Amino acid sequence: MKSIIALLLAVAFICILLLTLLSCSAKSPKTGLIDGRLRACPGTPNCVSSEDPNISVRVAPLIFQKSPETAWKLLKETIIDLGGSIREDQGDYLRATFTSRIFRFVDDVEFRMVVEKKIIHVRSASRVGRSDLGVNRKRVETLRAVFAQNEKAVQE
Numbered sequence: 001m002k003s004i005i006a007l008l009l010a011v012a013f014i015c016i017l018l019l020t021l022l023s024c025s026a027k028s029p030k031t032g033l034i035d036g037r038l039r040a041c042p043g044t045p046n047c048v049s050s051e052d053p054n055i056s057v058r059v060a061p062l063i064f065q066k067s068p069e070t071a072w073k074l075l076k077e078t079i080i081d082l083g084g085s086i087r088e089d090q091g092d093y094l095r096a097t098f099t100s101r102i103f104r105f106v107d108d109v110e111f112r113m114v115v116e117k118k119i120i121h122v123r124s125a126s127r128v129g130r131s132d133l134g135v136n137r138k139r140v141e142t143l144r145a146v147f148a149q150n151e152k153a154v155q156e
Helices: 002-025 068-081 135-153
Strands: 047-049 085-090 093-099 106-114 119-126
Touching (some): 047 135, 068 085, 068 093, 068 106, 068 135
Antiparallel strands (some): 047 119, 085 093, 093 106, 106 119
């Protein structure tokens, strides 16, 4: 009995170690704009996007009412408030990363503002694995809700 428990603990330890190493060594996926739009998701369920032609991975874009400058500032504040780190800010394009607490998995979240439509397109994708158990979709929904709440609170 003790040897079975020891074996199970050893297997669990090795699995955790491998997952940790995998998450630390994961290279950054292809990010950025293609022809002025966010990249399409790679066909795995660990990515969502408001610009993807595949309806199964589509999410709604963020909508803003204030000025584009105020909306962009609020977006960056919202990302930081939710534990993200801004990695790139190029005018109408922004890339941030979010890291999971336990296994330190890194997800890339990208945004593209369309001033004329008063929307901010969003794409959130895991760097490793195939499924994320809905984490990226939940993150985008949380970002949208907090962003909308923060925008309502701002006086221009």
